[in-house]
Amino acid sequence: MARTAGSHADITGPRLRQAALHLFARHGYAAVSMRQIAQEVGVQVGALYNYTPDKQSLLADLMKGHMSELLESYADRPDAAPMDRLRHFVEFHLRFHHQRPEAVFIAYMELRNLTPENFAVIEALRRRYEQALETILRDGIDSGVFSVPDARIATRALIAMLTGVTTWFRRDGPLPLQEIERQYWQMVRKAVAA
């Protein structure tokens, strides 16, 4: 089974995605060139276009992949008590985002650089995720364990707070993730408690 010299279909694809993720997160989509990405991957520019039709698709695919994975990974427990579901959401959110800081960063920094069509797709996925938290809050309000004037606003406030962790948390910093989880959970719990 002779192969064409220099053929590496199975590894160049993933490497391209990884390099783009890394560079987009670090310098921003608009500031990164296909040439830079090619260098990081270790191929020439032309070769990249075997794996993506253009730069925009590269960004859109990264974001769609991230958001899809987020939604697939999250599993609500509609039968559990709202307080337990909220705690589960907070832990899930912090852990999931902690494991992919670059994808998270891109997902909310590069929305402006999506074409309108791609933006609509990402926005719909993001909205679905927010709905998950909003539902928990509404259920808790209905059963009297939570007290917030507007579940929609509280949802946005909590997600902004939780996602903000990725802007400063460092894996090799003084605090373990578990401690961050504990402290954020305290604040979230108290903020919405009845």
Next chain:
Amino acid sequence: MARTAGSHADITGPRLRQAALHLFARHGYAAVSMRQIAQEVGVQVGALYNYTPDKQSLLADLMKGHMSELLESYADRPDAAPMDRLRHFVEFHLRFHHQRPEAVFIAYMELRNLTPENFAVIEALRRRYEQALETILRDGIDSGVFSVPDARIATRALIAMLTGVTTWFRRDGPLPLQEIERQYWQMVRKAVAA
């Protein structure tokens, strides 16, 4: 007092800053060209360089101006009760940021596009502002009215939550700013209360 035909020193300067603010916020620093800015201002590209040595300085000046204004506008009341000071901070933060959504957006989206020297300056200003809130929290912890495990982490959490408002709040939306203030204050107060 004859003036050179086409001379508009006094208005082109401010217009340049305004156009850059608007375009950077909308499309991102790296995605905006000096040509676009010139078109928005209503002059040719070359004329812009009478007002800024280069594009980077334009960004840095906008950010420095914003952060300086933020720090100058905020006045703590160190003799007041921590709870009152916290409330004052929350209201100030929401109102100030509400009045300049574009500058706010740039201030935390374009940090990556600053040269290391400019970044250091902005970062120091940002740190000083965070310190203002952190001090309030520490004083409140000392006097027993607040209860959070770590004032530094709580500071970051609260600022992320409050600043997040600018990503979705619209002046012409269904909710007045006053209502937003009320709801966020409730959540902040409860989150850090003893």
Next chain:
DNA sequence: GTCTATATCGAGATAGAC
């Protein structure tokens, strides 16, 4: 102070040989 013209560079993307 603004204009036109231009120098210099690097961008995204494609063609065709291997």
Next chain:
DNA sequence: GTCTATCTCGATATAGAC
């Protein structure tokens, strides 16, 4: 599948006339 070479375009920035 990757390479080299290239097309086309637009970027930042500057020079010199008005």
